[in-house]
Amino acid sequence: MSEISIKKFIEGIPKAELHLHIEGTFEPELMFEIAKRNNKIISHASIDELRKAYSFNNLQEFLDIYYAGANVLINEQDFYDLTWAYLTKVHEQNVVHVEIFFDPQTHTDRGISFDTVIRGIHKALEDGKKQFGISFKLIMSFLRHLDEASAFTTLEQALPYKNWISGVGLDSSEIGNPPSKFERVFEKAREEGFLTVAHAGEEGPAEYIWEALDLLKITRIDHGNRCLDDNSLVQKLVELQIPLTLCPLSNLELKVVKDLKDHPIVTMMNRGLLVTVNSDDPAYFGGYMNENYQSIADALQLSKKQITELAKNSFSASWLTDKEKENRITEVEEYFKNN
Numbered sequence: 001m002s003e004i005s006i007k008k009f010i011e012g013i014p015k016a017e018l019h020l021h022i023e024g025t026f027e028p029e030l031m032f033e034i035a036k037r038n039n040k041i042i043s044h045a046s047i048d049e050l051r052k053a054y055s056f057n058n059l060q061e062f063l064d065i066y067y068a069g070a071n072v073l074i075n076e077q078d079f080y081d082l083t084w085a086y087l088t089k090v091h092e093q094n095v096v097h098v099e100i101f102f103d104p105q106t107h108t109d110r111g112i113s114f115d116t117v118i119r120g121i122h123k124a125l126e127d128g129k130k131q132f133g134i135s136f137k138l139i140m141s142f143l144r145h146l147d148e149a150s151a152f153t154t155l156e157q158a159l160p161y162k163n164w165i166s167g168v169g170l171d172s173s174e175i176g177n178p179p180s181k182f183e184r185v186f187e188k189a190r191e192e193g194f195l196t197v198a199h200a201g202e203e204g205p206a207e208y209i210w211e212a213l214d215l216l217k218i219t220r221i222d223h224g225n226r227c228l229d230d231n232s233l234v235q236k237l238v239e240l241q242i243p244l245t246l247c248p249l250s251n252l253e254l255k256v257v258k259d260l261k262d263h264p265i266v267t268m269m270n271r272g273l274l275v276t277v278n279s280d281d282p283a284y285f286g287g288y289m290n291e292n293y294q295s296i297a298d299a300l301q302l303s304k305k306q307i308t309e310l311a312k313n314s315f316s317a318s319w320l321t322d323k324e325k326e327n328r329i330t331e332v333e334e335y336f337k338n339n
């Protein structure tokens with residue numbers, strides 16, 4: 001059997017994406033198309049101008065542009081098209097399972113109904129399952145810069161769609177909006193049967209990861225980079241095998257790391273943390289799943305064995321059933337043996 005290149009190896013390996021904001025997949029081309037049919041004005045004159053504005057010094061600078069982009073999404077079909085474009089893209093990249101976030105408040109605060117948003121997204125996910133065989137889970141994320149009352153209202157709106165939503169998350173501006181602000185919302189969400197995750201330790205301190213664990217009872221941490229500041233926290237995450245959904249290109253673009261050579265993913269693997277590779281907001285950060293794997297493999301000279309470990313982690317950290325996980329992990333191991 002001839003050895004394939006790392007690039008080809010990454011392209012072909014079956015993988016899951018566990019940290020993806022559907023609003024963050026909104027490519028400028030589709031944004032202009034949807035804006036036109038909805039008679040919405042985009043403040044940048046062209047697709048090129050808009051892409052040029054994608055240069056960020058921190059999370060907040062990105063969020064301002066990301067929320068502005070989402071303003072052109074009005075109809076169920078818009079949410080369908082957005083989700084369908086993402087699925088088409090990742091299908092080409094051998095992503096076989098996705099657990100994606102949507103931010104209802106970004107839309108309901110503009111007068112778009114919860115129903116419109118979730119129906120469009122869910123229909124595309126169902127079609128992706130039928131046409132591409134991509135399995136999925138949907139995660140509803142609360143915006144942490146908004147108040148507890150708004151999160152409670154959103155949770156109420158979600159209850160009729162319980163069967164479509166596997167879990168709840170927490171995203172947006174981290175610093176100054178600790179997980180503790182949403183302790184009661186997450187308690188209610190868990191009572192209603194939702195699994196919980198939270199962005200923590202992206203820009204915020206290790207303390208926020210402790211809060212996500214202890215107060216929100218999360219099953220997974222999104223990002224979690226800053227756990228390395230606290231040895232006892234690392235020990236806890238290793239002991240409980242709490243997965244971290246890392247996002248290398250996002251970290252680079254939002255200046256969480258200066259250079260991908262400084263990215264903590266290998267240190268984390270070596271310390272026994274269960275880490276995964278994800279794209280976060282690929283339309284804004286210059287790459288989908290394979291580009292994330294590739295950039296980290298280049299920067300840190302990852303071996304095929306390490307890449308295989310990351311792909312296996314993407315399934316073990318997922319919300320698939322134990323049997324589904326086992327089957328996917330076997331597929332990845334077979335791929336490694338053959339390539």
Ligand SMILES: Nc1ncnc2[nH]cnc12
Binds near residue numbers: 021066
């Ligand atoms: N990387 C990120 N951090 C926090 N909130 C987000 N919303 C979309 N992407 C995000």
Ligand SMILES: [Zn+2]
Binds near residue numbers: 019020021171199
């Ligand atoms: Zn994110």
